[in-house]
Amino acid sequence: MRLRRIRPGGAPGGSGGALPRASAAAVLTAALSLALFGCASGRSSSAPGDGAAPAATSAGFGWFRPGPAPGAWQHASLSGQSATLSYPGSLRSEHSDPGTVTVGSTARSGEVLVYLNVTPKQGDETLRNWPDFRMEHLREDGQSAVRLDGVSGPLNFRGGHGRCVIDNYTTDIHHNHYNEIACIVRGAHATSVLVAATSTSAWRASRALLEKVVSSYQAS
Amino acid sequence: MITKRLLFVLGAGVLALVTACGGGSKAAQPPASHSPAATHSSPAKHKSSGIPQDNGGDHDGDNSGGPSDGDGNI
Numbered sequence: 001m002r003l004r005r006i007r008p009g010g011a012p013g014g015s016g017g018a019l020p021r022a023s024a025a026a027v028l029t030a031a032l033s034l035a036l037f038g039c040a041s042g043r044s045s046s047a048p049g050d051g052a053a054p055a056a057t058s059a060g061f062g063w064f065r066p067g068p069a070p071g072a073w074q075h076a077s078l079s080g081q082s083a084t085l086s087y088p089g090s091l092r093s094e095h096s097d098p099g100t101v102t103v104g105s106t107a108r109s110g111e112v113l114v115y116l117n118v119t120p121k122q123g124d125e126t127l128r129n130w131p132d133f134r135m136e137h138l139r140e141d142g143q144s145a146v147r148l149d150g151v152s153g154p155l156n157f158r159g160g161h162g163r164c165v166i167d168n169y170t171t172d173i174h175h176n177h178y179n180e181i182a183c184i185v186r187g188a189h190a191t192s193v194l195v196a197a198t199s200t201s202a203w204r205a206s207r208a209l210l211e212k213v214v215s216s217y218q219a220s
Numbered sequence: 221m222i223t224k225r226l227l228f229v230l231g232a233g234v235l236a237l238v239t240a241c242g243g244g245s246k247a248a249q250p251p252a253s254h255s256p257a258a259t260h261s262s263p264a265k266h267k268s269s270g271i272p273q274d275n276g277g278d279h280d281g282d283n284s285g286g287p288s289d290g291d292g293n294i
Binding site: 096097100102112115117118119121122123124125133137138141143169171173174175176178180182192193194195197198 | 284285286287288289290291292
């Protein structure tokens with residue numbers, strides 16, 4: 001029996017150059033496809049990175065959605081300003097510095113459940129330096145173990161623009177441990193500072209309320 | 221002969237495409253020089269004569285173990 005010799009890449013009885021050309025084209029087509037796929041996937045994988053930078057600056061502030069407070073909430077304004085703090089009716093006005101607004105709730109044990117304070121801008125705090133300013137202020141105020149948990153980018157408050165930090169610290173007196181959302185908000189006519197805080201032990205339970213208070217704050 | 225030339229031309233095309241693709245991906249990366257910390261200059265605080273503090277006049281909670289309020293003074 002006589003075996004027909006088949007050339008590699010060839011077909012029995014083929015014309016010699018036809019199949020090598022076809023297979024070369026197939027290989028190159030595959031290579032081109034791979035190159036194009038790699039190119040496309042490379043670009044798509046870099047796209048989230050481009051968008052991630054702004055999101056990273058506001059990490060931890062996805063909850064911020066400016067809007068009116070629930071209808072049953074109370075309202076308080078700084079004297080001479082129309083900046084308005086909205087808060088649940090269960091909170092009570094507390095003694096604070098003249099010209100400021102403070103409402104809150106304290107457990108029988110003395111644990112601070114909710115503490116809300118609005119103060120007109122007093123020092124050199126700005127939207128730009130706010131994270132550094134607040135951390136430095138807490139330390140100068142005698143607080144220890146001051147830890148920054150989150151820094152927002154620019155936030156669009158109702159009636160103005162602001163910036164917030166989330167942090168926690170321990171007081172020098174009585175060594176109480178608090179968590180807070182502290183914001184500076186610049187309105188058309190005035191700049192104010194909003195602090196929404198709670199004892200660390202109540203942070204998990206009170207945080208959603210504090211976030212709602214911050215989201216509903218109205219600048220003037 | 222024709223096959224070799226075809227291979228050479230297409231190979232060069234693939235090489236050029238891959239090179240261009242790699243360059244494009246690099247250009248799409250965000251600049252590495254963005255450092256939020258670098259944009260914050262440490263503020264030199266100037267105390268204003270605003271609300272009285274330190275229990276000298278206000279006796280509010282932040283001077284007795286309560287949460288810190290929003291004033292920019294001590």
